[in-house]
Amino acid sequence: MPGPVRSIGQVMKLLKPDFPDLSISKIRFLESEGLLSPERAPSGYRKYSRADVDRLRYILTCQRDNFQPLKVIREHLEMIDRGEEPPAVEPPAPPGASGGEEEHLGIGAPRGPIRMKRRELIRASGITEAQLVELERHQLVRTKRGQDWYGQEALMVCVASRRLRAFGMDTRHLRALRQAAEREAGMIEQTVLPHVRHREQAGEIASQVTQLVLHAHAAMVYDLLEH
Template sequence: MAAQNAQLATAGLLSIGQVLARLQDDFADLSPSKLRFLEEQGLITPERTKSGYRKFSQAHIERLRLILTLQRDHYLPLKVIAEVLEEVDQGRDPVIPGAAPRSASSILSPRKLLGSDELKRLTGASSRLLGEAIAAGLLPAAEVFPHEAVAQLTALVKLSERGITPRHLRSLRVAAERDAELISQAVATRGVKTGSPHSDEDSLELAGYLDTLRSGVLRNRLLAG
């Protein structure tokens, strides 16, 4: 009976992997480690299963979307975001500090997809650079792009100004494919069913660890000269 009650209590809740699948199209830098950080800061409090897995409701999803939008689009520090969330929790619809009159609820409207012309206009990229990025597998081969492609293509513009072109970055895609295979094998050895919520959660958690390690190795190499 206790097991049945626990199952009912978590019905309709989402794993970390499912949360990322819903939000990463809009927030490409969202990761398991960032979710844990926001939890540690007290901005979001997911449910917990008996085995310790985090579970998120639709209300959690909307709260995360608000937090991430305030960070990305309005550059608000976590302290101010916490104040906005407190207003929301009290049933009010606060106006975003430092922005044109705009409420918290209004900023959650879905972001539109971008055509290639608009993407180039927003980033200052040339048609050639966009084409090279797609050919190198750094951006999807598509007629429309998620809004996160703006940050990615902007980074490529800045890198190309320093002589680092998409052609030089093909190894990023190759390394990502290799890491994905490594993670899949590691998860499989634990006997976790592929495609299950636990599999997604484990995979994305391992990916977060690899990102941390990779950036640390790169910084160390740079500082070592």
């Protein structure tokens, strides 16, 4: 006997506490991308089964906790459809936990390359077009050099910007962070340059130094907040 089904409004009410940014338009977008396929009543209304709701919850968790692009999520869903076990979705690490918040946001833990067009970045990060324009106007977010797509750094800044707004931190605060980042980047460049004999060494050494600087920066911030 088939289990109960829900309308799209009921699904929203069920998942909204865990995913506050969820909207009907976002659910429909995921459907248009072929990630969800709920049944339709003769009247045309969507009918979400328990399996459909679980599938949607998995998609939203992948986006929220791992910032995974739709291409990767689709691959995971195909594994599920074949009866295989997809990679585990790790919950966000609390500040001060092993690895720290910087690991959860992807710093020092490279993932597969992210290439997002403008609309994809907006959908994945949960910000509005106006908010992205504002971030770009202050050069807080930009496309990769010489490209028309955004990388993982842009996604991370957009997500952080959206979440920080809930605590009263806006673009003005992010500009201060950008200025600090520019100073740290300059310091890293000056530090790395004398140690690079071959061009291919530059990326590896810069990555190592950057990770150490970021870990030290995070530790100092936590230390200042505790005193």
